[in-house]
Amino acid sequence: MSIGSLLRQPGGEREATWRWLAAAVAGLVLWALLYAQLIPFSEWIVSLLPVDRKSHLGEALAFFVYDTPKVLLLLTLVVFAMGVVRSFFSPEKTRAILAGRAEGVGNVAAAGLGILTPFCSCSAVPLFIGFVSAGVPLGVTFSFLIAAPMINEVALGLLFALVGWEVALTYLAFGLSVAIVGGFVIGKLQLEGWLEPWVREIRASAIELPVEQITIVDRLKAGVEAVTDIVGRVWMWLIAGIAAGALIHGYVPAELMVRIMGADAWWSVPAAVALGIPMYTNAAGIIPVVEALLGKGAALGTTLAFMMSVIALSLPEMIILRKVLSLKLIAVFVAVVGSGILAVGFLFNALFH
Numbered sequence: 507m508s509i510g511s512l513l514r515q516p517g518g519e520r521e522a523t524w525r526w527l528a529a530a531v532a533g534l535v536l537w538a539l540l541y542a543q544l545i546p547f548s549e550w551i552v553s554l555l556p557v558d559r560k561s562h563l564g565e566a567l568a569f570f571v572y573d574t575p576k577v578l579l580l581l582t583l584v585v586f587a588m589g590v591v592r593s594f595f596s597p598e599k600t601r602a603i604l605a606g607r608a609e610g611v612g613n614v615a616a617a618g619l620g621i622l623t624p625f626c627s628c629s630a631v632p633l634f635i636g637f638v639s640a641g642v643p644l645g646v647t648f649s650f651l652i653a654a655p656m657i658n659e660v661a662l663g664l665l666f667a668l669v670g671w672e673v674a675l676t677y678l679a680f681g682l683s684v685a686i687v688g689g690f691v692i693g694k695l696q697l698e699g700w701l702e703p704w705v706r707e708i709r710a711s712a713i714e715l716p717v718e719q720i721t722i723v724d725r726l727k728a729g730v731e732a733v734t735d736i737v738g739r740v741w742m743w744l745i746a747g748i749a750a751g752a753l754i755h756g757y758v759p760a761e762l763m764v765r766i767m768g769a770d771a772w773w774s775v776p777a778a779v780a781l782g783i784p785m786y787t788n789a790a791g792i793i794p795v796v797e798a799l800l801g802k803g804a805a806l807g808t809t810l811a812f813m814m815s816v817i818a819l820s821l822p823e824m825i826i827l828r829k830v831l832s833l834k835l836i837a838v839f840v841a842v843v844g845s846g847i848l849a850v851g852f853l854f855n856a857l858f859h
Contacts, residue, residue, distance in 0.1 A: 519721075522723060523721070523722060523723055526722070526723045526726050526727075527722070527726075529726075530726055537579060537582070537583055540575070540579060541576070541579050544572055544575055544576050544579075545572065547571075547575075548568055548571040548572035548575075549568070551571045552564060552567050552568045552571060555567060562756045562757050563756065564756075565756040566752040566753055566756025566757065567752070567756075569748075569752040569756065570748055570749060570752035573748045573752070574744075574745060574748050577744055577748060578737075578741060578744060581635070581736075581737055581740070581741075581744065582733055582737055584635075584636045585635065585636050585729075585732050585733050585736045585737060586729040586730065586732060586733050587636070587729065588636035588637070588729075588732065589728045589729035589730070589731065589732025589733065590725045590726065590728060590729040593720055593724065593725040593728040593729075594725075610690060612642075612643060612645075612646035612649075613645060613646055613649040613685075613686045613689045613690045613693070614649075614686055615646075616637075616646045616647065616649040616650035616653070616685075616689065617649045617650065617652070617653040617657075617682055617685040617686045617689070618653075619650055619653075619654075620649070620650045620651075620652070620653025620654035620656075620657065620685060621653055621654075621657050621682075634647050634648075634650065634651045634827075634830075635736060635740065635830055637650065638701065638705055638830060643693055644692060644693055644697060644698050644701070645689045645690055645691070645692045645693015645694065646689060646693065647689075648688060648689040648692045648693070648839060649685050649686055649688070649689025649690070650685075650689075652684060652685040652688050652689065652818055652843055653681070653682065653685035656681050656684070656685065656814055656817050656818040657677075657678060657681040657682060657685070662674050662677070662678055665677055665796075669800070669806070673806070673854075673858065676854070676857070677810060680850045680853070680854075681814070681850075683846070684814075684818075684843060684846035684847065684850065687846065688842045688843050688846050691842050692838060692839065692842055695838065697834075697835050697838060700831065700832040700834050700835035700838075701830065701831060701832070701835065702829065702830055702831065702832060704739060705830055739829060740826070740829045740830070743825060743826050743828065743829040744826055746825055746826075748822060750821060750822045750825060774805060774808045775807060775808050775811050775848055775851035775852055775855065776848060778808045778809070778811050778812035778815070778851070779811050779812065779814075779815040779819075779844060779847055779848060779851070780815075781812065781815075782811075782812045782813070782814075782815030782816040782819070783815050783816075783819045783820065783821060783840075783844075784820075784821045785816045785820060785821070795813075796809050796810070796812075796813050799812070805855050806854050806855065806858045807850070807851040807852060807853065807854030807855030807856070807857075807858065808851055808855060810850065810851060810854055811847050811848065811850060811851025811854075814847045814850065814851075815844070815847055818843055818847070819840055819843055819844060819847070824836055824840070827839075
């Protein structure tokens with residue numbers, strides 16, 4: 507809606523529109539202020555507790571107190587934005603834009619978007635949910651979900667500093683390949699029927715008003731309704747997943763990982779992937795572990811396969827996704843991405859032995 511059309515509205519409608527716009531701006535400002543204070547807030551909360559900040563329990567509590575509001579804030583913002591954007595497109599128009607041959611291009615675009623969003627896996631899930639509920643093809647959304655945590659400037663920069671540009675660029679190439687091919691394969695399997703029923707209902711629902719007749723207030727209301735519906739359904743799963751990640755983050759011993767991944771045997775790569783899946787951290791958090799493992803003599807491919815599994819196939823991510831995906835679809839996702847990570851691990855060990 508243009509400023510001119512807004513001014514031409516009847517007095518009562520114009521006043522209601524300005525109220526909604528003011529509320530939306532105030533909400534965004536409040537969101538930004540809350541997000542900017544997450545780190546000092548979490549540290550303050552933990553400092554009030556009768557635990558040592560550097561202990562296992564202190565690390566776990568700090569992780570949980572920081573990540574819970576962070577992921578909930580991200581989910582709220584993204585779902586609201588996707589609700590507003592969705593009001594501009596009927597389901598038919600969306601499918602026409604993204605269906606068919608455009609899906610392969612969409613996989614590439616989604617993976618590229620993932621590189622520019624340095625999220626951990628659980629932070630990427632809100633965007634994934636928004637894409638799925640807005641009717642974006644399932645395979646395209648999976649390309650984003652794989653790339654967002656696994657490939658970003660933090661991971662690439664630290665890899666460059668640790669082991670050189672050749673390894674960093676090779677990691678970028680193969681990480682992108684896993685994201686694009688994995689999402690493309692999942693899309694071709696046509697598994698939309700394996701989404702949870704409430705997600706399929708959102709994807710199939712149509713806007714009752716013709717798109718051109720929807721006002722800016724209708725669009726903002728659509729965003730609020732999306733937040734109420736989707737966030738209301740998944741917030742408990744989010745907290746459960748973050749709690750699992752916090753416990754793993756605080757208590758899993760690093761010595762066990764070194765013993766397994768230091769073995770120069772064929773089984774070290776699948777063992778590292780299996781060990782990484784139950785864990786949870788972001789790229790910046792896992793890079794120091796990668797450096798320590800390499801310093802202990804772990805194979806490069808084995809270590810990178812472990813890194814990719816931690817940040818692309820984490821157990822907390824699976825717990826959160828369970829609210830959106832059926833167990834069968836989660837199994838397919840893990841199998842496809844896990845196969846790509848195994849291939850990268852074996853190839854790196856062969857190239858950089």
